[in-house]
Amino acid sequence: MATAEDLTIKPTSQALLSDTAPARRQNLGQVIRWMLLFGGGVAMVMPLVYMISTSLKFPFEVYNLNLIPEEPTLENYQLVLGDIRFAWWFGNSILIATLTTVSNVFFDSLVGYTLCKFKFRGRYIVFIAILSTLMIPTEMLVIPWYLMSQQLGWLDTHWGIMFPGMMTAFGVFLMKQFFETVPDDFIEAARIDGLNEFQIWWSVAMPLVKPALAALAIFVFLGNWTAFIWPLIVTNSPEMYTLPVGLTTFSVEQQVEWELIMTGAAISTLPTLIVFLIFQRFIIRGVVMAGLKG
Amino acid sequence: MANLALRNLTKTYDKTQVLHGIDLAVEDGEFVVFVGPSGCGKSTTLRLIAGLEEVSGGEIEIDGRIVNNLEPKERNIAMVFQNYAIYPHMSVRKNIGFGLRTSGLPQAARTKRIDEVARILDMTDLLDRKPNQLSGGQRQRVAIGRAMVRNPAVFLFDEPLSNLDAQLRTQMRLEIKKLHQRVGNTIVFVTHDQVEAMTMADRIVIMKDGRIQQVGTPAQVYHKPANTFVAQFIGAPSMNMFEARVSAGQLTLANGSTLAAPVPLFGDRPVILGIRPDDLVAGGDAPLLEGRIEVLEPLGSETLAYVGVAGREVIAKASGRAPPAVGDSVSLSADPSNMHLFDAETGEALS
Numbered sequence: 001m002a003t004a005e006d007l008t009i010k011p012t013s014q015a016l017l018s019d020t021a022p023a024r025r026q027n028l029g030q031v032i033r034w035m036l037l038f039g040g041g042v043a044m045v046m047p048l049v050y051m052i053s054t055s056l057k058f059p060f061e062v063y064n065l066n067l068i069p070e071e072p073t074l075e076n077y078q079l080v081l082g083d084i085r086f087a088w089w090f091g092n093s094i095l096i097a098t099l100t101t102v103s104n105v106f107f108d109s110l111v112g113y114t115l116c117k118f119k120f121r122g123r124y125i126v127f128i129a130i131l132s133t134l135m136i137p138t139e140m141l142v143i144p145w146y147l148m149s150q151q152l153g154w155l156d157t158h159w160g161i162m163f164p165g166m167m168t169a170f171g172v173f174l175m176k177q178f179f180e181t182v183p184d185d186f187i188e189a190a191r192i193d194g195l196n197e198f199q200i201w202w203s204v205a206m207p208l209v210k211p212a213l214a215a216l217a218i219f220v221f222l223g224n225w226t227a228f229i230w231p232l233i234v235t236n237s238p239e240m241y242t243l244p245v246g247l248t249t250f251s252v253e254q255q256v257e258w259e260l261i262m263t264g265a266a267i268s269t270l271p272t273l274i275v276f277l278i279f280q281r282f283i284i285r286g287v288v289m290a291g292l293k294g
Numbered sequence: 295m296a297n298l299a300l301r302n303l304t305k306t307y308d309k310t311q312v313l314h315g316i317d318l319a320v321e322d323g324e325f326v327v328f329v330g331p332s333g334c335g336k337s338t339t340l341r342l343i344a345g346l347e348e349v350s351g352g353e354i355e356i357d358g359r360i361v362n363n364l365e366p367k368e369r370n371i372a373m374v375f376q377n378y379a380i381y382p383h384m385s386v387r388k389n390i391g392f393g394l395r396t397s398g399l400p401q402a403a404r405t406k407r408i409d410e411v412a413r414i415l416d417m418t419d420l421l422d423r424k425p426n427q428l429s430g431g432q433r434q435r436v437a438i439g440r441a442m443v444r445n446p447a448v449f450l451f452d453e454p455l456s457n458l459d460a461q462l463r464t465q466m467r468l469e470i471k472k473l474h475q476r477v478g479n480t481i482v483f484v485t486h487d488q489v490e491a492m493t494m495a496d497r498i499v500i501m502k503d504g505r506i507q508q509v510g511t512p513a514q515v516y517h518k519p520a521n522t523f524v525a526q527f528i529g530a531p532s533m534n535m536f537e538a539r540v541s542a543g544q545l546t547l548a549n550g551s552t553l554a555a556p557v558p559l560f561g562d563r564p565v566i567l568g569i570r571p572d573d574l575v576a577g578g579d580a581p582l583l584e585g586r587i588e589v590l591e592p593l594g595s596e597t598l599a600y601v602g603v604a605g606r607e608v609i610a611k612a613s614g615r616a617p618p619a620v621g622d623s624v625s626l627s628a629d630p631s632n633m634h635l636f637d638a639e640t641g642e643a644l645s
Contacts, residue, residue: 192371
């Protein structure tokens with residue numbers, strides 16, 4: 001039997017290594033590390049699993065914590081997808097998250113590039129000023145935003161939901177740091193090739209920071225897709241709600257309809273998943289260094 | 295006709311002056327190499343010519359036009375960078391054609407021009423590749439192709455071979471030289487490697503501390519160095535320098551050896567005597583120096599001998615086939631016509 005042979009061979013070959021104790025200790029360390037990672041993984045995945053599991057349950061089974069529904073059903077999906085309000089919210093969320101993402105990718109990188117590659121007086125102060133806004137919590141900004149929206153007539157409009165997030169200090173910071181990795185040679189070569197500064201930014205610098213743009217796009221999209229407080233405050237009419245705000249209305253009447261909330265949540269993770277799948281290849285692929293050195 | 299002229303060119307960063315009046319005229323089709331240690335201002339000069347830095351004083355003329363206030367693209371120049379700076383997200387064809395984007399040429403003419411350049415550089419097969427599929431030498435050729443495609447009045451090369459390994463560097467050196475002979479454009483090439491300078495240049499410009507030390511053909515700077523800096527910078531290993539004294543036409547070295555001064559000099563003054571290792575030979579009728587061999591460096595065709603002479607090291611060249619042994623006593627002599635005399639204070643050549 002081959003297995004019996006394997007068992008007898010292994011100890012002798014290990015004995016030849018003479019220092020088995022450190023090897024065993026290393027193995028133990030490995031096991032502990034894997035267990036910790038496994039524990040972390042389970043903690044991350046469980047809420048998602050429960051979300052999907054609950055979305056497949058009838059109301060009577062919701063407070064039963066079993067993972068596999070006794071009577072699985074797609075009725076919740078039919079209910080949610082058949083609800084016109086859900087279509088509004090989904091549409092609003094898609095529109096707002098997409099436009100905000102496009103705006104951030106464009107303006108954040110434009111400002112980041114300028115702060116990084118142009119040497120002008122006071123640029124450090126401008127950069128610090130932009131960074132310092134990161135330290136102000138959203139909750140503090142909500143009131144001034146609301147008053148602004150009110151005065152400009154943006155309450156209960158898409159524009160009102162979007163405007164605070166059209167450009168972010170975090171994005172500017174991220175892009176500036178990434179543009180630091182673009183060697184000046186590329187930019188100077190393009191300048192000699194006769195491009196104007198805008199063209200250099202657009203057709204030389206931007207393609208070189210694609211991974212950063214992808215990361216920024218994911219962050220911004222997710223941030224706006226899941227944004228709750230501001231959309232809740234600035235919108236009044238149900239047709240202007242975004243998905244997270246809309247989903248809470250399932251719980252305002254006599255009882256919390258968990259199975260519907262979970263169904264809505266499950267559907268709402270789909271776009272984020274798609275966005276991640278689209279952009280992750282840019283993140284993984286490091287393109288910047290390919291044109292440099294040997 | 296001077297294709298490129300620099301007149302009293304100066305550059306100041308904040309309060310530090312890095313270029314102190316550069317004057318140079320480069321003829322049409324000439325291959326000029328700027329060489330010097332790092333921080334000597336050679337790259338700054340190139341960047342000023344390219345228009346990547348603003349001139350602090352003086353004039354730059356390209357093709358008969360003062361270009362001081364012109365944008366890089368209006369100067370009719372092209373530049374090859376040390377890091378190649380070819381765009382990783384574009385194919386070789388797009389990289390080469392990039393410089394034509396703003397040329398206003400019709401698409402067919404552009405394609406023709408790119409194909410022509412690719413043919414000259416022998417990279418027609420590589421046109422559809424991306425830079426990350428190319429070797430270091432091929433990338434450098436793409437960078438050269440991108441410069442060539444615009445057919446500029448002046449090519450600027452900023453240490454383009456520094457990132458290549460030794461073998462490839464030698465090969466590219468030759469390729470660039472051949473290319474120059476074929477296309478005949480004016481080239482200004484910056485390097486810190488004196489071998490590159492010697493092998494490629496029609497004329498070498500040796501710089502130090504923001505000043506031109508000497509301009510001349512490789513033979514001139516090697517055989518008639520203008521000062522001790524040039525004498526020691528050009529040629530490997532460096533020229534041996536000895537403190538000496540001249541009086542009544544007699545040259546006396548620190549060790550007491552005397553010989554007739556190779557250059558007629560008046561008065562009684564301290565001088566520096568320079569002798570290249572190639573010119574220091576063992577034996578001879580009137581030995582100049584005596585010492586013991588401390589280290590040998592066999593290089594194949596020749597052997598470098600480090601000879602300890604009165605507490606200092608002198609480098610001499612010996613045969614590669616029958617090298618001496620470490621510990622041998624040698625007496626070294628040199629032909630007076632191969633000696634160089636420099637002023638002890640200013641370091642300028644005395645002739």
